[in-house]
Amino acid sequence: MENLTFTLTKKIVTICLIMVSIGLIAIIYGVVAGSGGERIAANLLLNNYYFLGMGLIGLFFVAVHAIAESGWQVSVQRIGEAMSTFIPVAGVLMLLFFAFGGLHSIYDWTHSDHIDEILAKKAPYLNEPFFYIRLLIYFTVWSLLAYYIRKSSRELDGLNDIKYFHRLRKFSAIFIVFFAITSVMSSWDWLMSIDAHWFSTLYGWYVFMSMLVSGVAMLIIILYLLKRMGYMTHVNNEHVHDLGKYLFGFSIFWAYLWFSQYMLIWYANIPEETIYYYERLHHFKPIFMINIIINLAFPLLVLMTRNSKRVFWMLIPVAVIVFIGHWIDLYQLIMPGAVGGEKAGIGFLEIGITIGYLGLFFLVVFYSLTKAPLVPKNHPFYKESLDYHTNY
Numbered sequence: 001m002e003n004l005t006f007t008l009t010k011k012i013v014t015i016c017l018i019m020v021s022i023g024l025i026a027i028i029y030g031v032v033a034g035s036g037g038e039r040i041a042a043n044l045l046l047n048n049y050y051f052l053g054m055g056l057i058g059l060f061f062v063a064v065h066a067i068a069e070s071g072w073q074v075s076v077q078r079i080g081e082a083m084s085t086f087i088p089v090a091g092v093l094m095l096l097f098f099a100f101g102g103l104h105s106i107y108d109w110t111h112s113d114h115i116d117e118i119l120a121k122k123a124p125y126l127n128e129p130f131f132y133i134r135l136l137i138y139f140t141v142w143s144l145l146a147y148y149i150r151k152s153s154r155e156l157d158g159l160n161d162i163k164y165f166h167r168l169r170k171f172s173a174i175f176i177v178f179f180a181i182t183s184v185m186s187s188w189d190w191l192m193s194i195d196a197h198w199f200s201t202l203y204g205w206y207v208f209m210s211m212l213v214s215g216v217a218m219l220i221i222i223l224y225l226l227k228r229m230g231y232m233t234h235v236n237n238e239h240v241h242d243l244g245k246y247l248f249g250f251s252i253f254w255a256y257l258w259f260s261q262y263m264l265i266w267y268a269n270i271p272e273e274t275i276y277y278y279e280r281l282h283h284f285k286p287i288f289m290i291n292i293i294i295n296l297a298f299p300l301l302v303l304m305t306r307n308s309k310r311v312f313w314m315l316i317p318v319a320v321i322v323f324i325g326h327w328i329d330l331y332q333l334i335m336p337g338a339v340g341g342e343k344a345g346i347g348f349l350e351i352g353i354t355i356g357y358l359g360l361f362f363l364v365v366f367y368s369l370t371k372a373p374l375v376p377k378n379h380p381f382y383k384e385s386l387d388y389h390t391n392y
Contacts, residue, residue: 004373005373005374006226006366006374008367016362019355019356019359019360019362022355022359026351026352027040027352029352030043035349036339038106038343039339039343039345039349041101042105042335043350043354044097045097045102046330046331046335047354047357048090048094048097049094049330050214050357051090051360051361052090052094053211054086054214054361055086055087055089055090055146056179056215058080058082058083058084058086058218059080059145061077061215061216062084062153063173063176063179069381070381071388072388073385074376074379075234076235076239076243077153077379078374078376081368081372082365083215083218084150085364085368087142091143094139106338109123119196131189134185135189142182145178146175148167149168150372153376154372157376157379160378165379165380183208184205187204188203188204191203191334194333194334195337197272198273198275200261200265200273202264205257206254206257207333209253209257210329212254213251214322216246216250217247217318217319217320218323219243220315221319224315231374237311240310240315241306241310241390244303245309247318248299255292265277279341283341283342284344291329291332294324294325295322298321299318
């Protein structure tokens, strides 16, 4: 089997470091240009959460298929494992962000002069000590499970003992249960509490689905980049087809949750609920409309046919557009409450910080890919994955 091991070249490192530098320059530009602490903080939260989500979905991709004993995904499993290594990096950045002013810049519930009757009732949950305790629990457990899942997978490569596959499944099952709870709770903590007077019972699942779609899009993009560099020759159109079906199907399910949340709030027409959408429709209307168009209409129309999901020249543009689209989706979740319509915008600050985080994410993922063979040849389902084909 060709190209078993990925080599991190100086060119890749240089490109990633240039991207990170652009992000740092964007932050400095925001400070010098007087963009405001809230806008800078909101962008850091947006991108840290966005790329954390991709790391978590990489781990979710590995874990859910391990539990189901799926065969086809083994050929691309190493990409998901490498994506998961960004979780502890995002954890450190998130902790530093909140500890050095981000918490008070964005969340009204941290200011005693903003506490009213509603926030007082939520104080047993929304208070700083408990907030940091939850954050540490989330990242500690996520990072440990990511480490042990990757470790079990690599030991299976080296020792070819089925016990490591069973260990991989055990840790995967623990992660899925823990992630089902904490993906929702963390979205309450870091996103929904920006608008602390408002809540939605669909919010956590909506955010998870947005995270899932963008994570699948990133996995497809990384796979494409690796193939362009001459790696992953064992991955064929059948594997690409299934990834394309994921991108297509989950985009539709994201739109279903988007519509369900919006329709129920619109139909009930309760002021304390509709204020959430009033702000977004009156001050962020272009973003609001673009969000649903490019995250539903574009993947739906382009990926509707079978062949469009099997070839990179059609799948990659959709994956890139969806990556941008769900960044926009997260933007409209954060910016109205954190910054407001008058101060928010999309300029060099937003684009530059995103490029910086993307460069850091790629640097971590590509470095992690050097630590294990790209082909998990001792996996019990690898032959099934290699011979995989689908008729639909």
